[in-house]
Amino acid sequence: MSVTAFATFRHFSRLPLVDGLPQGWRTWSPRAEVAPVFSVDSAVGRSGAGSLRIAGGGNPAMFGAWRARVSGVVGGRTYRLTAWYRSDGLAHPHHDATARLEWLDAAGTQLRLLDNALEEGHEGEWTRLSHTIDAPAGAADVHIDLGLRWSAHGTVWWDDIELVETTVTARPVRLATVHHRPKATASAAESIDSFCAVIDRHAPAGIDVLCLPEGATVVGTGKVYADVAEPVPGPTTQRLGSVAQRLRCHIVAGVYQRQGAVIYNTAVLIGRDGAIIGTYKKTHLPQNEADAGLMPGDGYPVYATDVARLGMMICWDNQFPEPARALAMNGAEVLLLPIWGGNDILARARAIENHVFLVASSYDMRCIIVDPTGAILAEATAEQPVAYADVDLARAYHQPWMGNLATSIWKERRPDL
Structure with a gap:
């Protein structure tokens, strides 16, 4: 420079x-x-x-x-x-x-x-x-x-x-989301294999960060959370790690993590080398997950990677403004949202109000990549199971009525009230 x-x-x-x-x-x-x-x-x-x-x-x-x-x-x-x-x-x-x-x-x-x-x-x-x-x-x-x-x-x-x-200097990043719902699988391993097959068939070259949905180990199996819960690292992260290593990309996926008697709804972040960079434990549990014996997390970690500072949310977290805001205040530039289903308008709002990029992968919601203005840059569908968008994290977004939101939202917010 x-x-x-x-x-x-x-x-x-x-x-x-x-x-x-x-x-x-x-x-x-x-x-x-x-x-x-x-x-x-x-x-x-x-x-x-x-x-x-x-x-x-x-x-x-x-x-x-x-x-x-x-x-x-x-x-x-x-x-x-x-x-x-x-x-x-x-x-x-x-x-x-x-x-x-x-x-x-x-x-x-x-x-x-x-x-x-x-x-x-x-x-x-x-x-x-x-x-x-x-x-x-x-x-x-x-x-x-x-x-x-x-x-x-x-x-x-x-x-x-x-x-x-x-x-x-421009900061180009290729973000990707996956639209896929495994069916009639006999185990967590079969569901993960199904996701990996879709990635192998449809993922383009050069992806930096790829997002899979929530509960990738339970969907399609007919099992309950405790049946598929596993340690992290474990079989699922090893399998996804091999894909990440082969594609030289980061992968985020929702799993159920067991730590002794405790089970979390967890998003794992796997690096280009196939190793685990970090995890996020879902903080906002809907009633059905709490009643099923899951434990909420208690923090919003942000992970610095070679392309961006990444933060993760899971499904019901999207319903509330606090998780995305906490991640953005902790320095996240891209939010990864493994989500079972929900309101994509809220996902777009989280991107707008925190001036971040957001990648959502879902079964019952649109699988979208959103820029800091809320615009949908790409969407994965049944016809196109993997969608990607090339973004520049160094780009400034100016809105005529509010100026540069990357600075104005932080300068003008009132946490003192």
């Missing part, structure tokens, strides 16, 4: 004043009556020579920002904003302190909603916000806004602001 410094701002107490403001900076607020108190603080600075200060001034509706206009940006090129802040008295720093980019054309017209930088790290009392994004077509200038909002008695100091031109 190449990086070219485009604009750097620090040592604010050394800048000459123009109309009482540091050179190159002005203040902004939606209305004069909610404007905060702006000043240059020579006593506070991450670089040791002052910072841009904003104080609430006792106004609970306050909202304002220091603003610098940077010229010479080019539409279609990629830029990264980095800004550091220190705060005092902020009830919700992640929500109240804002660093944003407003892209303008040559006439000064806003080209899209502002792009928010998100928290990326800490050093002592200072927090780093950062955002990497392509400038929209026609961009000539950009406003850097460093703000504070809705914090009557809070104060924020901004320092070490940098805008660089950079490049973003």
